[in-house]
Amino acid sequence: MSAVMHFGEMGSRWGFNRTVGQILALIVLNDKPISAQEIADTLSISRGNTSMGLKELQSWRLVKLHIIPGERKEFFVAAGDIWTLANRVLEERKKREIDPTLSLLRDLLLDSPSTDKDKLAQDKLCEIHDLLESVTRWSEELQRMGPDKLLTLMKLGAGVGKVLEFKDKLKIGNK
Amino acid sequence: MSAVMHFGEMGSRWGFNRTVGQILALIVLNDKPISAQEIADTLSISRGNTSMGLKELQSWRLVKLHIIPGERKEFFVAAGDIWTLANRVLEERKKREIDPTLSLLRDLLLDSPSTDKDKLAQDKLCEIHDLLESVTRWSEELQRMGPDKLLTLMKLGAGVGKVLEFKDKLKIGNK
DNA sequence: CTAAACTTTCACTAATTTCTGAAACTTCAA
DNA sequence: TTGAAGTTTCAGAAATTAGTGAAAGTTTAG
Numbered sequence: 001m002s003a004v005m006h007f008g009e010m011g012s013r014w015g016f017n018r019t020v021g022q023i024l025a026l027i028v029l030n031d032k033p034i035s036a037q038e039i040a041d042t043l044s045i046s047r048g049n050t051s052m053g054l055k056e057l058q059s060w061r062l063v064k065l066h067i068i069p070g071e072r073k074e075f076f077v078a079a080g081d082i083w084t085l086a087n088r089v090l091e092e093r094k095k096r097e098i099d100p101t102l103s104l105l106r107d108l109l110l111d112s113p114s115t116d117k118d119k120l121a122q123d124k125l126c127e128i129h130d131l132l133e134s135v136t137r138w139s140e141e142l143q144r145m146g147p148d149k150l151l152t153l154m155k156l157g158a159g160v161g162k163v164l165e166f167k168d169k170l171k172i173g174n175k
Numbered sequence: 176m177s178a179v180m181h182f183g184e185m186g187s188r189w190g191f192n193r194t195v196g197q198i199l200a201l202i203v204l205n206d207k208p209i210s211a212q213e214i215a216d217t218l219s220i221s222r223g224n225t226s227m228g229l230k231e232l233q234s235w236r237l238v239k240l241h242i243i244p245g246e247r248k249e250f251f252v253a254a255g256d257i258w259t260l261a262n263r264v265l266e267e268r269k270k271r272e273i274d275p276t277l278s279l280l281r282d283l284l285l286d287s288p289s290t291d292k293d294k295l296a297q298d299k300l301c302e303i304h305d306l307l308e309s310v311t312r313w314s315e316e317l318q319r320m321g322p323d324k325l326l327t328l329m330k331l332g333a334g335v336g337k338v339l340e341f342k343d344k345l346k347i348g349n350k
Numbered sequence: 351c352t353a354a355a356c357t358t359t360c361a362c363t364a365a366t367t368t369c370t371g372a373a374a375c376t377t378c379a380a
Numbered sequence: 381t382t383g384a385a386g387t388t389t390c391a392g393a394a395a396t397t398a399g400t401g402a403a404a405g406t407t408t409a410g
Contacts, residue, residue, distance in 0.1 A: 007300070010279055013272040017368065029296040036387080046370045051388060072378080072385060082302045097188040104185055121204040125182070127257045134329055141332040153335060154309055157316040160328060160335070192398065211357075221400045226358060247355060247408080351410105358405070367396070375388070380381100 005043070015093050016056060019045055023053045024062060028085070033066040033075035060092045083147055090139075098136055105129040180218070190268055191231060194220055198228045199237060203260070208241040208250035235267045258322055265314075273311055280304040 011021015022043050027034060040050040054076060057063040062085055066077045078085060105125055113119045142150060153160065182204075186196015197218050202209060215225040229251060232238040237260055241252045253260060280300055288294040317325060328335065 007279060007283060010276045013276065019368080029299055031292070031295050047387085048371065048389080049369050052369085055388090074387080082299065082306055086306060101185045101188065104182060108182060117206070120206050124204055124257065131257055131261060138329045138332060145335075154313045157313060160320075194398080223358075223360090223401065224399050227399085230358085249357080352408105354407100354409090356405105356407080359403085361400105361402100363398105363400075365396105365398070367394105369394075370390105370392090372391100373389085375386105377384100377386080379384090 014089060015096070016060070019043065019049060020053045020056055023050065024057055027057075027063055027076050028078045033068065033077045035073045035075050037073070039076075061088050087143070094136065094139070098132060102129065102132055102136070105132070189264060190271070191235070194218065194224060195228045195231055198225065199232055202232075202238055202251050203253045208243065208252045210248045210250050212248070214251075236263050262318070269311065269314070273307060277304065277307055277311070280307070 005022055005025065008022025008025035009018055011024055012018045014021065016024075023039055026039055026042060036047070036050050036054060039045075039054075040047050043050075045053075054063065058065075062079050063076050064079045066075045068075055079088065105128060108125055109122065109129060113122050142153075145153075180197055180200065183197030183200035184193055186199055187193045189196065191199075198214055201214055201217060211222070211225050211229060214220075214229075215222050218225075220228075229238065233240075237254055238251050239254045241250045243250055254263065280303060283300055284297065284304060288297045317328075320328075
């Protein structure tokens with residue numbers, strides 16, 4: 001299990017800090033719901049820190065409260081299967097990283113450039129904005145597609161390229 | 176321009192710190208190559224910090240040296256167009272975030288579980304590993320496809336789903 | 351070879367982030 | 381209503397990360 005805790009360390013690479021990562025690992029890898037106190041004890045961190053960490057994980061929608069009837073304590077479980085969790089991480093990171101960037105870009109694009117140099121710079125900004133927007137739109141569409149189809153698509157891999165060509169040919173042929 | 180510098184702040188959301196982000200913004204938005212000294216002056220940061228930042232940006236392959244004949248100083252320019260830069264950021268982040276996670280997972284999956292509880296945990300780890308691996312393989316394949324096709328694919332959006340169905344029908348029909 | 355014009359390194363300081371633990375708060379059984 | 385069992389908050393300590401600037405290192409024209 002100590003080796004397993006080591007995995008939590010990796011969480012620091014995924015948008016939250018080490019402790020929060022360890023808390024998440026503990027919850028995900030436990031089949032049974034686990035209490036805040038148990039988490040604090042297992043990881044040897046303060047009760048306060050644990051509370052903060054759990055709050056953060058809930059704000060990421062990775063962990064949810066699980067009330068056991070008759071028990072006074074609050075227990076926690078993962079908010080879904082691995083696929084769901086991965087999706088949530090992606091969504092939240094998009095919200096924290098891409099969305100603010102997009103909104104800043106839009107702001108910057110509002111005021112018109114005074115100098116020639118500024119004109120050039122704005123063109124670049126616009127390019128970045130458009131790229132970012134296309135990508136987010138695409139990812140949203142893919143997500144809406146549901147896991148099953150996405151899996152097919154992924155299995156297909158670069159083969160998608162082939163399918164595209166094929167489709168084009170048909171279109172031309174039919175005209 | 177000061178408003179434009181503000182954009183660099185956003186860099187902190189993208190894997191490097193504020194200053195490095197500002198340096199990158201400055202380089203990308205300047206059409207002309209720019210010297211380390213100029214960067215330090217414009218951003219009011221120390222020469223040492225500038226040097227470190229440039230080194231980091233070069234390690235991310237976002238910025239490259241541009242030697243002007245007859246000049247003693249070293250100048251810097253963006254390592255490519257926006258698309259290239261975005262790709263590089265993605266690649267480098269994958270290298271820094273996903274690859275170490277994958278290698279840790281592989282290590283953890285090597286030793287066989289002693290208890291029943293450990294067995295359960297390992298199953299989860301394996302699931303995570305497989306998901307991560309599929310996704311990276313897919314992204315590599317997409318990348319190898321080149322920007323042009325990728326753009327088509329993105330434009331198609333959720334429509335890919337339709338194409339997939341279509342293809343399936345054909346296969347069945349041919350059998 | 352030397353000195354001017356640069357760049358890089360690194361020990362130290364500054365700023366930021368994370369963690370603790372005691373105090374305040376909440377809930378509920380008796 | 382009380383107090384036991386629990387949770388949350390928050391001021392400040394500890395740890396980490398970023399930034400400075402002086403000294404050491406490089407490169408090249410002369």
